[in-house]
Amino acid sequence: TTIYDWARSDEYHNSFLIPKDPAINYAITKSQEIGLPDISVTEAQGKFLNLLARSLGAKRVLEIGTLGGRVIPCSTIWLGRALPEDGHLTTLEINEVHAKVAEGNIPNAGLASKVTIKVGPAAETLKELNQTPAFDLAFIDADKPGNLTYFLEARRLLRKGGVIIVDNVVRNATVADPALKDPDNEGVRALLEHLKVDKEVDATTIATVGGFLYALKL
Numbered sequence: 001t002t003i004y005d006w007a008r009s010d011e012y013h014n015s016f017l018i019p020k021d022p023a024i025n026y027a028i029t030k031s032q033e034i035g036l037p038d039i040s041v042t043e044a045q046g047k048f049l050n051l052l053a054r055s056l057g058a059k060r061v062l063e064i065g066t067l068g069g070r071v072i073p074c075s076t077i078w079l080g081r082a083l084p085e086d087g088h089l090t091t092l093e094i095n096e097v098h099a100k101v102a103e104g105n106i107p108n109a110g111l112a113s114k115v116t117i118k119v120g121p122a123a124e125t126l127k128e129l130n131q132t133p134a135f136d137l138a139f140i141d142a143d144k145p146g147n148l149t150y151f152l153e154a155r156r157l158l159r160k161g162g163v164i165i166v167d168n169v170v171r172n173a174t175v176a177d178p179a180l181k182d183p184d185n186e187g188v189r190a191l192l193e194h195l196k197v198d199k200e201v202d203a204t205t206i207a208t209v210g211g212f213l214y215a216l217k218l
């Protein structure tokens with residue numbers, strides 16, 4: 001099975017489950033013009049985050065790693081749209097150009113009053129961050145060597161019963177290959193090692209190629 005088969009599979013499922021969205025299409029066009037790398041969550045994953053936030057009744061969401069590329073900023077838009085009128089999303093981004101592009105597209109998605117982008121290295125921003133009431137949901141999708149630091153800070157800032165989602169923990173099954181010692185895989189492994197002993201959270205990996213469907217009763 002190639003990457004193209006999976007793209008076609010995604011398109012097929014999305015054609016039933018995710019109506020075309022002008023704000024997302026606009027963001028895709030913009031990202032293609034600028035030529036940003038294609039590293040955002042897919043639309044299906046974005047909608048998963050959206051359903052999860054709604055299932056939790058989330059009002060306060062933390063995102064670490066704002067900008068995707070294929071869709072600018074895909075996860076931010078999907079998460080932002082899950083929020084009620086008085087909900088808020090804080091998203092952290094190190095790259096000023098990425099933050100500027102995201103800032104341009106957030107109002108177009110109707111989210112100007114609900115999203116704050118904090119520019120700087122996430123580890124530094126998180127150290128200074130205090131959140132009351134606590135976050136309901138955190139989505140971690142920045143540099144992978146930072147995973148464990150981001151996870152511990154997100155856990156500190158999260159309410160009991162809150163959820164942390166970490167992207168890219170399978171990495172095409174390479175995380176499970178101990179011969180591959182690159183910093184990204186090591187970043188995921190450090191988080192897994194930690195989770196083995198962390199008594200404050202319970203976690204599982206969702207390797208999505210098999211595909212699961214998640215439906216929220218409205």
Ligand code: SAM
Nearest residue numbers: 040041065067068074075093094121122142143
């Ligand atoms: N969540 C986005 C989406 O799905 O649309 C994709 C985020 S992309 C995979 C990772 C982002 O994290 C990039 O914009 C990158 O500049 C940012 N980043 C990398 N290192 C970072 C750091 N130390 N602190 C904050 N952001 C960082």
